[in-house]
Amino acid sequence: MKSAVVQLPGLNRDRDMIAALTKISGQAPVTIWQTETEIPDVDLIVIPGGFSYGDYLRCGAIAARMPVLQAIREKAEKGVRVMGVCNGFQILVEAGMLPGALMRNTSLKFVCREIKLEVVNNQTSFTAAYDKGQIIRCPVAHHDGNYFADAETLKQIEANGQVVFRYAQGTNPNGSLNDIAGVINEKGNVLGMMPHPENLIEAAHGGSDGRGIFASALDLIAA
Numbered sequence: 001m002k003s004a005v006v007q008l009p010g011l012n013r014d015r016d017m018i019a020a021l022t023k024i025s026g027q028a029p030v031t032i033w034q035t036e037t038e039i040p041d042v043d044l045i046v047i048p049g050g051f052s053y054g055d056y057l058r059c060g061a062i063a064a065r066m067p068v069l070q071a072i073r074e075k076a077e078k079g080v081r082v083m084g085v086c087n088g089f090q091i092l093v094e095a096g097m098l099p100g101a102l103m104r105n106t107s108l109k110f111v112c113r114e115i116k117l118e119v120v121n122n123q124t125s126f127t128a129a130y131d132k133g134q135i136i137r138c139p140v141a142h143h144d145g146n147y148f149a150d151a152e153t154l155k156q157i158e159a160n161g162q163v164v165f166r167y168a169q170g171t172n173p174n175g176s177l178n179d180i181a182g183v184i185n186e187k188g189n190v191l192g193m194m195p196h197p198e199n200l201i202e203a204a205h206g207g208s209d210g211r212g213i214f215a216s217a218l219d220l221i222a223a
């Protein structure tokens with residue numbers, strides 16, 4: 001499978017994401033710049049983390065209005081897999097491609113530490129490598145990761161299995177409703193998550209619990 005990584009001014013996890021995809025798939029992803037309106041033919045588009053456009057206005061708000069996001073939306077509508085990590089998640093929410101909103105952490109502090117994630121739904125293209133209910137380690141680094149959705153939306157996404165990851169008990173770093181750490185769209189091809197699986201894929205990182213997300217999204221899991 002071919003993948004692409006979006007690069008925008010202010011993003012800073014693009015190199016980590018490129019390294020993770022290259023190591024896991026054996027093939028370097030193509031990169032996509034903010035002004036691009038023609039996305040190359042790929043199976044997976046990843047929007048990495050960072051501080052796009054300096055987090056001005058709201059995290060992800062400016063990026064969501066760039067031409068490249070419209071092009072990504074069109075690809076997603078055709079079924080291409082799209083994954084947003086941290087700022088990438090915020091961008092997908094701002095673009096209306098995922099439900100809810102990401103607000104300031106309840107601590108009002110930037111939180112950078114390892115948390116534990118529960119794989120709530122393993123029946124997705126991004127989580128097939130895991131068992132349902134499996135607890136994995138994953139680092140977080142953000143100040144606006146507090147997931148919010150109105151009561152009706154929350155009920156719907158919970159009932160539809162769109163809550164893919166939850167912070168495991170006692171590790172919610174930001175006050176997210178229902179401990180939500182990652183959600184998927186109704187169609188099942190757009191995933192957003194606040195934690196950074198690209199930073200836990202090999203022994204040099206101290207573990208490889210994040211690897212399964214990329215292996216799943218790239219269809220590298222043996223059936």
Ligand SMILES: NC(=O)CC[C@H](N)C(=O)O
Pocket residue numbers: 048049050051052055059085086087088141142143144145
């Ligand atoms: N690591 C990130 O992607 C950070 C996202 C965003 N700038 C925040 O702090 O919430």
